[in-house]
Amino acid sequence: MPGIIKDLVQDTKRHEAYTMALIDKNVETSSNRPDYLTRTLEDRQTNKISNVRLAAHASDFVAAGSEPTATVLSCITCYLLKIPNVGRRLLEEIRAIFKSCNDINAASASSLPYLHAVALEGTRIYAPLPLGPPRIVLRGGDTVDGHFLPAQ
Incomplete structure (x- = not known):
């Protein structure tokens, strides 16, 4: 490094x-x-x-202006295709709330917790900017890939 x-x-x-x-x-x-x-x-x-x-x-x-939205959406689409159960769960959440694509807008979509989680994870996996979003380790800490991370 x-x-x-x-x-x-x-x-x-x-x-x-x-x-x-x-x-x-x-x-x-x-x-x-x-x-x-x-x-x-x-x-x-x-x-x-x-x-x-x-x-x-x-x-x-x-x-x-360097296409960060397109980068994140490409990443999310790729992973939704690679991990079909995530795509199905997201589709179920969307179809449970919206009866027509005309019902979907920024305000109505912001209430979907799984969609929000997918978007954040896509941003984490393939950050469209030099630095990814901040990560928070909850109380008690956690172990990731064999490394303990203390709570923040």
């Missing part, structure tokens, strides 16, 4: 330097064409936003 971590740190530093160079260039160059930083730059003095902070936001925008 040390080699992988060293490479990750080097890649991160290279990415940060590249992003900072782009931000510096964007700040120094005026343009009539608005982009994703236009509003932030307009309020820059009022909110005291540094170039480092602009670079962090720009990096977040790129990560958010």
Whole structure:
């Protein structure tokens, strides 16, 4: 792992330097064409936003726009096909609540506990971003793959 971590740190530093160079260039160059930083730059003095902070936001925008939803849905679909009993249970939950696909929307789907669990697990297995969701070990701890994890 040390080699992988060293490479990750080097890649991160290279990415940060590249992003900072782009931000510096964007700040120094005026343009009539608005982009994703236009509003932030307009309020820059009022909110005291540094170039480092602009670079962090720009990096977040790129990560958010890199198809994370499609990545998670592809992973979930793959595992639902590989583990049919999970797919059947999810289908049963959905069909028990909804009589028509027209009844399904973000608000109504948010009440489905198994669907929520499947979505979280898909995100855990194949995180669409560099870091996965936080994990919480419940009271008493747990053993995963032979390793004891203390409660948080």
